[in-house]
Amino acid sequence: MAQFNEYHLDPKQFSFLNLLQENWQAIRDEFISFRQNASPEEIELAFNVMGPKSKTIKTKGKSKYSAFGVLFQGMFIEQYIQAHHLTYPQYELQNVSEKVLELRNHYFPKLATAIAQTNALHENVLRNVYFGTFLPGLDVKLHVNYNPHMNRGYLGLIVPEGDIAMKICHDKLYWHEGEFMVLDHSYPHCPHNYTDYERTVLVVDFFKTDQPREDVARFEQELVKQRMEEDPYSLGVFGKNDKAKPEDFVLYGLSHQLEWDKGLGA
Template sequence: MTSFNEYHLDPKQFPFLNSFEDNWQVIRDEFTYFINNASPDELKFTYDVLGPKSKTIKTKGNSKYSAFGILFQGIFIEEYIQLHQIKYPDYSPGDASEKALALREKYFSNLAKVIEKVNFSDDNIIRNVYFGTFHPGLDIKLHVNYNPHMNRGYLGLIVPEGDVAMKICHEQLYWHEGEFMVLDHSYPHCPHNYTDYDRTVLVVDFFKPNQPREEVIRFEQEQVAQRMQDNPYSLGVFGKSDRAKEEDFIKYGLAHQLEWDKAL
């Protein structure tokens, strides 16, 4: 039986995630259809524009992490680009917004419907939704995601057998297709994919339901403003505060030491 704690949370606490799980195969099929059928120009645009970029989260070696999505800070990507007037080297904000809308409607209409359904019934609780792929050999260095107002859910879409896992505190957690893993990412963590195949999940960030909504919205607005100023291509998802500090390494090492002592 899986055990849950302060950083590895029981998905059943968050019934609004059920709509994503109920449609996980449809969501997976939209992703695979896009990857297999999108034109080279569509793929380039997707990873240039729709993917949140980080300047602080580093990998060991040459293997990379790729991501792209359709919802950021509770707003569909085409509206988000216009709101922040993001300027890309090859696209104006208007052109990027138009292309993003066309891609969302062409390839991800079912995922968009699930998001709209949940946010309509649960007061815009879903903040970010994007696909995250770990390519073979990926090993991400220890980091935090300083989002104390949110939890992060990973819905398994394509999960190969073997050693592809999330190391957080003293635990090593595994993704499963069609199921959510929900974490508090303020704890230091470092995921990896030591298999020969891609692992893809749907990342779903959502407000912590037990925190006053006015407070979390105010914090999100302040945080996103700073992140967009530092790096507009982060789409407000990543920021300088995600870099692991000395105390994070100490916390991570101490968790392992305590678990080792308990085992002895």
Template sequence: MESFNEYHLNPEDFPFLKPFQDNWLGIRDEFTRFINQASEDELKFTYDVLGPKSKTIKTKGNSKYSAFGILFQGLFIEEYIQLHQIKYPNYETNEASEKAFILREKYFTNLAHVIAQINLNNDNIFRNVYFGTFLPGLDIKLHVNYNHHTNRGYLGLIVPEGDVAMKICHEKLCWHEGKFMVLDHSYPHCPHNYTNYDRTVLVVDFFKPDQPREEVIQFEQEQVAQRMEDNPYSLGVFGKSDKAQEEDFIKYGLAHQLEWDKSL
């Protein structure tokens, strides 16, 4: 039986995740259809505009992490672009918003429907929904995600056999197709993909249900304003505070030390 703790959370404690899990095959099919059928222009636009970018999360070696999505800070991507009037090197704001809407309608209608229905019934609890792909050999350095108002769920879509995992505190957790892994990302962590194949999950950030909604909304608004000022292409997902500090390395090392002491 899988064990859970303060940073590795039981998905069953969050029943609003179930519609995603029930529809995981359809969500995966939309992703693979897009990857296989989208034109070069559509793919370029997607990774230029729909992918949250980080300036602080670093990798070891040359392998990359790619991401793109349709919901950011509770808004569908075309609405988010308009709200923040994001300017891109190759696209005007209105053009980027229109193209994003067309792509969402063309390729991700099922995913958008699931998001809309759950948010309608749960007071807009979902904040970010995007696909995250680890390319072969990816090794992300230790970092935190300073989003203490949210938890992050990973729904496994394409998970190869082999060593592809999340190291958080003293644990090494693995993704599984069709199942959620839910983490509190304020704990230091470093994921990797040491296989020869891509790993893709649906990343779902949601408000912590046990925190007052007014407080988490206020925190999110302040955090997003700072992040968008520093890097508008972060889409409010990543920021300077994600970089691991000295105390995070100490916390990570101490967790391993306690586990080693227990084993000895």
């Protein structure tokens, strides 16, 4: 029986996640089909344009975290690109928003439909939706995601057996296929994948439901403006303030991470 607390939340209290969870196998199949059938150009487009970038969150060694998605700050990716007038020099002769719309429609129609239906029924509660893949050996430095207005859900899609876990505060939590893990990412955390296989989840950020909607929406606008000024290719997801404080390492019993985090310029 899972023990829930202020940073590990019971997914059952967020009924608007049900439609995504009910369709988890179809969403997984769309991801697998994309990875197997997309051209090299399409894969490059997804990871270069549809993936939020972070200059703050670092990993140990050469293993990486890869991400790309379809929804950012409540807008589908092609709408987000247009709204923020994003430019991509490597695609300067192409209409990038049209290209990602074509890719989204072709490979991820069921995911997009589930998102649209959920947001239509729940006042655009879903803010970011993207695939997150941990490559084998991944070890992420201790950090926070400074999003006091949102919680983050992880819907397990491809989760092999072994030591693939999220260390957050005093807990070590594990993903499971077809199930949501919901966290308050404003608490210090550091995930890892100590297996020989990839792990992929659907990352779903959503407005906190215990705060007035107008307050969290206003804060999101302010935070996204700041992050887009820092780095427009963060897509408003990550920022310079995604750093754990030195005292967090000791407070949450994660001080073993401190030395190599220092070596990474923490």
